[in-house]
Amino acid sequence: MLKISSGNVCTPLGFRANGIHCGIRKNQSKRDLTLIVSDVPCTAAAVYTQNRVKGAPLLVTRDHLKDGRAQAVIVNSGNANTCNADGVEVAERMTEITAAQLGLKPEDVCVSSTGVIGKPLDITPIVNGLPSLIAGLARDQEHGEYASQGILTTDTRMKQIAVEFTVGGKTCHIGAIAKGSGMIHPNLATMLVFITTDCAITSEMLQKALSHDVQKTFNMTSVDGDTSTNDHVLLLANGLAGNEPITSEGPDFTAFMEALNTVTIHLCRMIAGDGEGATKMLECRVVGAKTDKDARIAAKAVITSSLVKTAMFGADANWGRVLCAIGYSGADVDVNKVELSFESKAGVIPVCVDGAGIPFSEDIAKKVLLEPEINILIDLHDGEGKATAWGCDLTYDYVKINGDYRT
Amino acid sequence: MLKISSGNVCTPLGFRANGIHCGIRKNQSKRDLTLIVSDVPCTAAAVYTQNRVKGAPLLVTRDHLKDGRAQAVIVNSGNANTCNADGVEVAERMTEITAAQLGLKPEDVCVSSTGVIGKPLDITPIVNGLPSLIAGLARDQEHGEYASQGILTTDTRMKQIAVEFTVGGKTCHIGAIAKGSGMIHPNLATMLVFITTDCAITSEMLQKALSHDVQKTFNMTSVDGDTSTNDHVLLLANGLAGNEPITSEGPDFTAFMEALNTVTIHLCRMIAGDGEGATKMLECRVVGAKTDKDARIAAKAVITSSLVKTAMFGADANWGRVLCAIGYSGADVDVNKVELSFESKAGVIPVCVDGAGIPFSEDIAKKVLLEPEINILIDLHDGEGKATAWGCDLTYDYVKINGDYRT
Known part of the structure; x- marks a missing residue:
């Protein structure tokens, strides 16, 4: 019933993505700016680090997700934008410039950062890189992989997966990319996970599915016992599969949960297996x-x-x-x-x-x-x-x- | 007021000690059997690992200390005598043969082991080594150091200290030896601490002093976050300093607590500094x-x-x-x-x-x-x-x- 593929966030209908090197990281062969955009508005759910020290981008994303809706997420690697006096301001600005060029409201853009903490994030390379990042957006495996590469730090490999499943007779997809524990400069290991789905589901049920799932998956994964300031998992559902929207528990929700759980367990195994320095x-x-x-x-x-x-x-x-x-x-x-x-x-x-x-x-x-x-x-x-x-x-x-x- | 010295468990009046190689450890240059004996009965206090898996020697020692009294402790390194079907039987036997040769009751002998777990402890080398261990007992710095060496595994240095203080006009001493985190075969890091004092103090106040002290000292020390099955701290007080026995809180108890705390903080720093592989x-x-x-x-x-x-x-x-x-x-x-x-x-x-x-x-x-x-x-x-x-x-x-x- 449930088919697993090597797809990614571009596998579900209506999601385009891209990843480029804009100059936050010194190594020019490393992508450091990622964008994922849905063609239509999405219901959205997220879970965040329990660390009392929270990265500024998390605070902004949490604020933007108050209405349970989003349409894009902008992510940089190379700098966590955490413990900086101007952190929230810079993170807000990232959503504003992204929204302006995509024709969206800033409140429908989420933002995420990973990398060194306590070092101010210069927004200049992001401003300069954004036009080509947006111009290159596409819905194919390759561009999903660019997006996947753009969120890595010293991860040794990409972490992506997709599944196909059926809800009410309609074929649905869930796709995901993740970064595990690695860093440019030794710093906080951060886990970032971005999951897309074309399944139609209300934001309440989406949050319920995600919150329930992470207890048995990401919360059961550990590389070194240190809880990052920037960990989060973001799940966007754009409904383009055309199924009757999932609004309550029942067989459809169960099918969605099973598909989500398949994706997240695969990601957990990939994150653990690519833990810093891991051989096993x-x-x-x-x-x-x-x-x-x-x-x-x-x-x-x-x-x-x-x-x-x-x-x-x-x-x-x-x-x-x-x-x-x-x-x-x-x-x-x-x-x-x-x-x-x-x-x-x-x-x-x-x-x-x-x-x-x-x-x-x-x-x-x-x-x-x-x-x-x-x-x-x-x-x-x-x-x-x-x-x-x-x-x-x-x-x-x-x-x-x-x-x-x-x- | 309080004088710190490089003494050990033999510094307080009336405590003799020794340590020999009896053959539990393969390396003949390593002592593996230690005995500490007081000339007179002592009040005793102990704290044990909070691990649900407890070494058999701990169970026996806890039983023997029910009356708050003890006069000797026999310790081996090289085998933790833990998770063995006959563990308690062997530990009891160790106290029996030691007591018999010292002319004590088994209930007045404590027992302790450190080393590999899940490997049956052969009592033969202990039986064979005990007579010479007892014959060599002495109250001097050198024999205290033999005792200190006998409880080490891969610790890179001895951990010993003594302090001199005054209670009710009488000069009292506290001396201690400890082992930190190291092992013959890679195994559970174990912390063992044996503290002697000639200060007269009831077992109730002794336990109160120790239980209070460990919260701020040993419980605040960590090498790798793993709580051993065999950790314990044993404190013997023989009263030979001649002070009016400490029976309640007050200036005397405060002086004793201060002396004890000086000893334990020094041991914590020594144990942390000699943590497995530590350079700092x-x-x-x-x-x-x-x-x-x-x-x-x-x-x-x-x-x-x-x-x-x-x-x-x-x-x-x-x-x-x-x-x-x-x-x-x-x-x-x-x-x-x-x-x-x-x-x-x-x-x-x-x-x-x-x-x-x-x-x-x-x-x-x-x-x-x-x-x-x-x-x-x-x-x-x-x-x-x-x-x-x-x-x-x-x-x-x-x-x-x-x-x-x-x-």
């Missing part, structure tokens, strides 16, 4: 918890433990660290019931039953853990709660990327 | 918080942030990461009032005022941050709350130590 993607699946919440707390503790992350880097089946993380997580677990296995394409190896170690082959364990995608499988044997979390290993390169002098 | 000790001092609790939450978030830790490794004045950590810490702060400076022996450099960056010399900042001890000074300008936390940088060697194969 880690997926921790907890089942048998007292509640889903306990499962989430335990899974997230495992995935964020520096000791688990370094062990995975070393392909070391050091299961005691996983048990330790479960123990200190705060989840309500009976540690004497915990069952634990490591799994990858190379096989599965059980290492702990009833909270105590069992004999296992270190050779087989090493083979399992040398794969680039590792599943940490935990059964708490204490109920029906379950959760999945995504992360990555902690490597020399993480230290290198973040320990280098900015100068 | 970090001290984060928060003032001007709404409450002490807010200050503690903020200080601890800064000291545990991977991004702050890597920046300090790189001597990079990337203050935005400090602000970011304060922002996501959960502390009740007004981010627009935050003032931030970095300080070391090389000087002090203010980098942020009113939550926004101020111009500063990168050259001077680098000089300040190249020192081995860095203070991160934060004024929240929002009240009278304050707290200090200790940590270390995150380095290539941390990844190396913890990412190596166990095999």
